[in-house]
Amino acid sequence: MAAQLFIGAKVFTGASEGEFATAFRIVDGLVDWVGSQEEVAGEEALDLGGRTVVPGLIDSHTHPAVIAGTAPAVECFPPAVASPDELVAVLRAHADQAQGEWILGRGFDDTKFPGARMPTATDLDRVSTDRPVLVWRCDAHSAVCNSRALEIAGITAATPDPDGARFERDPDGRPTGVLTELAAVQAVAAFIPAPTRDEQIDALVAIGDELTSRGIVAVCDLLSTRVDDPLHTFRAAADRGMRTQVALYPGWDPQHPLADLRPGDREGRIRVAGVKVVLDGAYSNRTAWVHEPYPGSCDHGLSLVPDGEVRAAAAWARRNGVQLALHAMGDRALDRVLELFGDEEPWLEGVPSVRIEHATIVSDEYLDRLRAARMSFGIATHTVFFFAEYDGYRTALRAEQVPDAYPIARLYAGLEPLALSSDRPATAWSGADDVMLSVEAAVRRRTYNGVDFGPAAAISPAQALLLYTGRARLLSPLEGVGMLRPGFEGSFVVLDRDVFTVPSDEIAGVRAAETWIRGERVYTAAR
Structure with missing residues (x-):
């Protein structure tokens, strides 16, 4: 019996917020005891030198499969890219190294560009006119491509818009290269050759290494179908050395129905945990589905999936004993969740049957309705969104909505299954899965450019850490993570500074000095 x-x-x-200890023991990868080091005086031990330890962190909404499926894409996130010219420069520099015909990028945020100007095919034609170019916007719901990519996809002035999406057009009706919402993006992205399975596996292993460097030991992949045969591909990555525990949520696609799960698909450190349906778009590009039109317009955003398909996905989740995860940002989309499922009987025990992803606008009244519903609900939300994407939220939200935008304190007090998460790479910031960046944003409620954003919704560092640990574990069927208590995994992070006592404006600078998974040190920061 291996004991440490x-x-x-x-x-x-x-x-809990106030439960601390000074010593713990791990036996065969599991926590055996936690308490005061005075109780074990004289025993052989590894002295951590007074440093702060937290349970291994959980990112409850992220996209390793998206990153692996678009591994050749160069990052174009803020703050490094802040104009169309800088976007073009990054893509040009990447073009010489890009393997294959396509030149790909991801992560630009047009709301930070001068005049909040969206780049177009004319801009990307400066990168290349011979090779197709596609770059995803930071929300991953929209993109822009060059003229060659439009030609390959056969998109012309006569091409009708896909359901729930748009090919943006100039005054003469010609496509500008701007692809708004998923179906429009996919009309072009479908022509990009997918990485080989070996390339996808290697990319997932590298992503796992990056996650451990941030202290993240478990994730929920909320669109796992962006790699081939996701369950087996992720398990192959685990065989090659990826240590991260992963809950997979394939996307619901009525054109390619999901097969029912087989014995063992819901078991182990890599498992199918649910199915995801995207109900609406995003606030940062005004495609979230809202009751009142966006300021200065008559636009109510986009509803992306008909009710029948949402119910079909729920029936699959119920039949297979997994969660239904619903992307819902706008207040109209959130109301639709309750209209469709509030009176339904839950089908899972221990975790919510229905997860709401993002949940941007949550009033006291809406939270009361969630708690009163027959269905069991949980929420995965964010603070990195308003931190990084303030420029978009500033113009998309009405003034009276700001107090209800990402109201973390209200949610913390009112809903047990709750988590903060990164949504990487669909977040307008480089390194969006830096947990401490989200923790500081939760504590300070201040944006990247120093603007206070709903300060009444601030929470403490301990509360924010719980939303990556003990509270986050209540949201998803991840096993043995989130707490350092007997019976849980011996997975933990040693921090380089005490996140509970550093000045609040230094929290984002706290780093993982060591990450341990099941009693094994898997990451040590360079000194």
Whole structure:
């Protein structure tokens, strides 16, 4: 029996805001005991030198499969890219190294560009006119491509818009290269050769290494169908060394119905945990589905999936004993969730049957309705969104909505299954899965450019950490993570500074010094 005793630490157990210890023991990869080091004086132990320890972190909404499926794409996130010219420059520099015909990028945020100007095919034709170019917007719901990509996809002035999406056009009706919402993007992206399965597996292993460097030991992949045969591909990555525990949520596609799960698909460290349906778009590009039109317009955003398909996805989830995850940002989309499922009987125990992803606008009244519903609901939301994408939210939200936008304190007090998450790479910031960036945003409620955003919704560092640990574990069927208590995995992070006592404007600078998974040190920061 392999036993390891750790002493000399400030151990945040993840069980509550105020539960700390100074020592813990791991036996055969599981926590065997947690308490005071005075209780184990004289025993052989690894002294952590007074450093702060937190449970291994959970990113409850992220997209490793999207990153692996678009591995050749160059990152174009803010703050490095802040204009169409800088976007063109990054893509040009990438073109010489890009393998294959396509030149790909991801992550630009046009709301940070001068005049909030969306780049077009004319801009990307400066990168190349011979090779197709496509770059995803930061929300991953929209993109822009060059003229060659439009030609390959056969998109002309006569091409009708896809359902729930748009090919943006100039005053003469000609496509501008701007692809708004998923179906429009897919009309072009379908022509991009997919990475080979080996390339996808290697990309997932590299992503796992990056996650451990941030102290993240478990994730929920909320669009796992962006790689081939996701369950087996992720399990192959685990065989090659990826240590991250992964809950997979394939996307619902009525054109390619999901097969029912087989024995073992819902078991193990890599498992199918649910199915995802995208109900609406995003606030940062005004495609979230809203009751009142966006300021200065008559636009109510986009409803992307008919009710019948949403119910079909729910029936699949119920039949297969997994969660239904619903992307809903706008207040109209959130109301639709309750209209469709509020009176339905839950089908899962221990975790919510229905997860709401993002949940941008949550009033007291809406939270009361969630709690009163027959269905069991949980929420995965964000603080990195308003931190990074303030420019878009500033113009998309009406003034009276701001107090209800990402109201983390209200949600923390009113809904147990709750998590903060990154949504990487669909977030307008480089390194969006830096947990401490989200924690600081939750504590300070301040944007990247120093604007206070709903300060009444601020929470404490301990509360924010719980939304990546002990509270996050209540949202998803991930096993043995989120707390340092007997019976849980011996997975934890040693921090380089004490996140609970550093000045609030230095929280984002706190780093993982070491990451341990099941009693094995898998990452040590360079000194």
